[in-house]
Amino acid sequence: MSNRLDVGTNAPEFALESTDGSKVLLSDLKGQKVVLYFYPAAMTPGCSKQACDFRDSLSSLKGAGYTVVGISPDTVEKLERFKEADSLNFTLLSDPDNAVATAYGAYGEKKNYGRTYMGIIRSTFVLNEDLVITHALYNVKATGHVARLRRDLGLDS
Template sequence: MTERVILEVGQPAPEFSLQDQDGTTRALADYRGEKVVLFFYPAAMTPGCTKQACDFRDSEAALQASGVRVLGVSRDQVAKQRKFADRDDLGYPLLSDPELEVHHAYGAFGTKNSYGRLVEGVIRSTFIIDEQGNIEHALYNVKATAHVARIRKILGVDA
């Protein structure tokens, strides 16, 4: 089983550069000066991931009004991210990390318990990154449902 990184508050967020659903390269450095919610999800268009992504979609305007940018990351290819974004009207960047490099850098891939079995896979995780590029919150093993409400509460973004 793979040893995984666990990021902590105050650490610099690992830099990355990935393609979004439009094939546009997005780097964490592009968002300096803005707070970023970076969430890792196991697979586009699955029930839990759809619920989580749509919850972020429904909160995106309120988050952006508070100076927060939302970025989703999965190991899905760009074309599948595009299909997911189109199907569910997701307006924020969905980043493609098929080689799992960014997943590993953030500790969002490793050993997890899946229905009583230990398996290697994507660990649903969310990171709040401050305006200087440091980890403000590192949330591992989050649930797909009610998660966005928790993020909004942490950020002080009213419903």
């Protein structure tokens, strides 16, 4: 199990493939406030609900200067289908070996229905313009999380 990140630490750098085929480096986002969220699997009910909540809140988040980026272990092809199926209007990145999720403490031991296994821990990080973590939220719920995040950021709910 990886270590969790604390508020005030620099966000770990990454280079991941986007649905448009480009490589996205975290350092390319310097100068922007970033909402970076990790989710287990595209096109599942909980992940779709969370992604649609981000989609529906994007204008408010963008208006406050935030860029939203979703990361999962799914292939770029599956992420493309997810983006199209739910009309997602923000960047989705593929982390097929969970290396970035591990670096952020968003991959580790999970328990579900009495079963223990390794997987993505639904997590959200808010980064300031210098890519320093201002919010580190682990084990968030798919439903209601974006509304809570907006309240935490002082945006209208």
